[in-house]
Every structure is written in C-alpha cells, then in structure tokens.
Amino acid sequence: MAIDEQRLNAFLGKAVGDLGASVSATLMLIGDELGFYKALAAERLTPAELAARTGTFERYVREWLGNQAAGGYVDYDKASGTYGLNEEQALCLADPSGPVDLPGAYGIVEAMFHAKERTLEHFRNGQGMEWGEHHPCLFRGTERFFRAGYNANLIGAWLPALDGVVDKLRNGGRAADVGCGHGASTILMAQSFPQSEFLGYDYHAPSIDVARDRARAAGVKNAHFEVADATGYQGKDFDLIAFFDCLHDMGDPVGAARHARQALKQDGNCMIVEPFAGDSVQDNLNPVGRVYFGASAQICVPVSLARHGPALGAQAGEARLREVVVEGGGFKQFRRATETPFNLVLEARP
Structure with missing residues (x-):
C-alpha cells in the first residue's frame, strides 16, 4: 500500500500536538493548585523566583515552565530568563471570574x-x-x-x-x-x-x-x-x-x-x-x-x-x-x- 507522506506527516504533527496537550493536563491542574499561574500573572519570574514565591522545589518548577512555554501557555523571555503570562493567558488561566476558566x-x-x-x-x-x-x-x-x-x-x-x-x-x-x-x-x-x-x-x-x-x-x-x-x-x-x-x-x-x-x-x-x-x-x-x-x-x-x-x-x-x-x-x-x-x-x- 502506498503511503502519502505529506498526509502522514500532517496527521502525525496533529497527533503529537494532541499528545503534548494530554501529557500537560495534570501539569495544568498542578500549576493551578500550586498558584503558579496567579504568580506569573502578577510578574515575570525566573524558575527560582517562582519556586520561592510558591514554596515549591525549583527543579520541578523548571520542567513545568518548559512544558508550559512550549505549549504556548506561558511566555518566555530569553534575555532575562524569565517567564510570565500575557494578558490573554492570564484571563483564561489565572482569573476565576474571567470569561474562560x-x-x-x-x-x-x-x-x-x-x-x-x-x-x-x-x-x-x-x-x-x-x-x-x-x-x-x-x-x-x-x-x-x-x-x-x-x-x-x-x-x-x-x-x-x-x-x-x-x-x-x-x-x-x-x-x-x-x-x-x-x-x-x-x-x-x-x-x-x-x-x-x-x-x-x-x-x-x-x-x-x-x-x-x-x-x-x-x-x-x-x-x-x-x-x-x-x-x-x-x-x-x-x-x-x-x-x-x-x-x-x-x-x-x-x-x-x-x-x-x-x-x-x-x-x-x-x-x-x-x-x-x-x-x-x-x-x-x-x-x-x-x-x-x-x-x-x-x-x-x-x-x-x-x-x-x-x-x-x-x-x-x-x-x-x-x-x-x-x-x-x-x-x-x-x-x-x-x-x-x-x-x-x-x-x-x-
């Protein structure tokens, strides 16, 4: 059977995106419960600063931030090494009274x-x-x-x-x-x-x-x-x-x-x-x-x-x-x- 490589790659690209979203589901719950989103909505922070603000362990926080930034849920600034939420992200992730929770x-x-x-x-x-x-x-x-x-x-x-x-x-x-x-x-x-x-x-x-x-x-x-x-x-x-x-x-x-x-x-x-x-x-x-x-x-x-x-x-x-x-x-x-x-x-x- 002949495989259409373009169609295969398009499907796999979608599937990898879905897989990334699935793997991230528990991390979203964790970020919400630990107050990560609210902290990042208030100010841009390094992993160490976010860990200090939330009473958590920096090494885990670093991985969480990488996951969230890769998915477009958190913004990363290379020059300062800080992470934060833009206004639109904050509206949906850190504001329980907003239009989307x-x-x-x-x-x-x-x-x-x-x-x-x-x-x-x-x-x-x-x-x-x-x-x-x-x-x-x-x-x-x-x-x-x-x-x-x-x-x-x-x-x-x-x-x-x-x-x-x-x-x-x-x-x-x-x-x-x-x-x-x-x-x-x-x-x-x-x-x-x-x-x-x-x-x-x-x-x-x-x-x-x-x-x-x-x-x-x-x-x-x-x-x-x-x-x-x-x-x-x-x-x-x-x-x-x-x-x-x-x-x-x-x-x-x-x-x-x-x-x-x-x-x-x-x-x-x-x-x-x-x-x-x-x-x-x-x-x-x-x-x-x-x-x-x-x-x-x-x-x-x-x-x-x-x-x-x-x-x-x-x-x-x-x-x-x-x-x-x-x-x-x-x-x-x-x-x-x-x-x-x-x-x-x-x-x-x-």
Whole structure:
C-alpha cells in the first residue's frame, strides 16, 4: 500500500500536538493548585523566583515552565530568563471570574480518568453511571468551567435575549434553576436581581449542600436550594425556569420539560442553555464538537442511561431539543434566543 507522506506527516504533527496537550493536563491542574499561574500573572519570574514565591522545589518548577512555554501557555523571555503570562493567558488561566476558566475545565478531564475503568465497561455492557458516582473533582471542575461562562454572558446577554424576563426579575419575579449543581448560576442571578426569589433544584444532595454554603458565603438571602429532581420539585408559578447545560443529561428530559411547563406562569419563560451543536454529525466535526463528544461519551450519556433515559448527549442539537420541549413537553413557542461558540441559548414559552 502506498503511503502519502505529506498526509502522514500532517496527521502525525496533529497527533503529537494532541499528545503534548494530554501529557500537560495534570501539569495544568498542578500549576493551578500550586498558584503558579496567579504568580506569573502578577510578574515575570525566573524558575527560582517562582519556586520561592510558591514554596515549591525549583527543579520541578523548571520542567513545568518548559512544558508550559512550549505549549504556548506561558511566555518566555530569553534575555532575562524569565517567564510570565500575557494578558490573554492570564484571563483564561489565572482569573476565576474571567470569561474562560481553563484549569476548571481540566478538573472535568481529571474526572474522566478517574472513571476510565467504568467507562470501559459502559462500552461493553451499555450501562450508565450516576452523576453522584463520579469523583468530586467533576463537581468542582464543572462549577468553575461553567461559572466563567455565566459570569461573561448570563446577566449581560442571555437573560436580555429572552422576551421580557429582565423586567420581570427587576420588579420582583420568581425563578427556578433546575439542575443547579453548586448554585453558581442561581447565586449570580440572585445577586443581580435582589428583588426576585430564586430556587435552585438538584437531585445530587452533596451539590445542594455546597450551593447553600456558597449562598451563605456570598451573603445572598434571595436564593434557596432544595434536593429535588427535574420532574419532582414542588415550586410553582415561576416567571422563569432555567436549565443550564443539564437537560441533555437527564433520564427523563421530556418529563422535565413537561414539569417545567406546568410550573411556569402562563406568561412565563423557560431558558434552556445547552452545548453548542448542529443537527447533523458533520456540523459538529470541529474542535468544540470534539470536546463535547468526548465529555458526552464519558459523562453525559452514562448519566442518562443510568436512569434508563434517551441519552440525548451533549451534541443533541436544536432540532432534537425542539422535539423534547415542544412535542414532548407541551410548549407552544420555541426559538434560539442567542448563542456563543460554546452554547445554544433556547427560549420556550407556554
């Protein structure tokens, strides 16, 4: 068989880049935990200076810096022998309130390695894995990664894209955050709209405990959290019900949509934030789709299958979600309100 050397070299170049990224995953987590990124965001440092600032061993720090500089995550200045973060790197690596929290995303990657043996068996037996069965790093990583997106978009772009929701919340509305996890989205909305009441629901009790702690620490009085699944919460007469990156995970997404329809006021709004996806396979063969397919196979699909659900997956797409929400859930209106490179923001109304 004749080998196309140009195509072979192109593939190997890509594969080596992917291998380098994979090898660096644990080093990103280490750099975050040891405070390397924050120190380098503050000032340019030699390896010895970074080690001194962070109470670490210089020889290891030297290798870490070489890895990060080779990958383009840290800048190196040959003349001074110092390393540092430029403004763009710092925004993504050292600012938890910024628009992207890359170390948080790598907490999700870490969880996938913890679950690797279970995932292997899932491919053989078709079984699932409950959200709460994962290593706790998944819950921490998910909170950090998605919180960054909420900080950047939720108050300034997503809620204003919905019909009349901002006015309702300013004037003292009532909102539910279904599948709220650690409550990052709930607390952010509660801080932004102090006249309104926000209820966060999640079936994972440890996450609700964390959400309550987060609300107390933030001094938020108008956000409350309850352990309940998406088809069993008791609250009613909501002006807004939100699903943040969770509907596709559920064992009964149709039931969740139907329950939301019943719990909304007749003029209420349902916001469904989902991973960005097209409606065909070829639409999703891109870097963002690669991330989401990978997370879906190891986290999203198993969570749904554990509850005998339809396993919509992270790349469900707008058309499939419309079927769930309109045909299954009973909503009459459904539209794409806005989007980001990582999210579809859909609005459904009774």
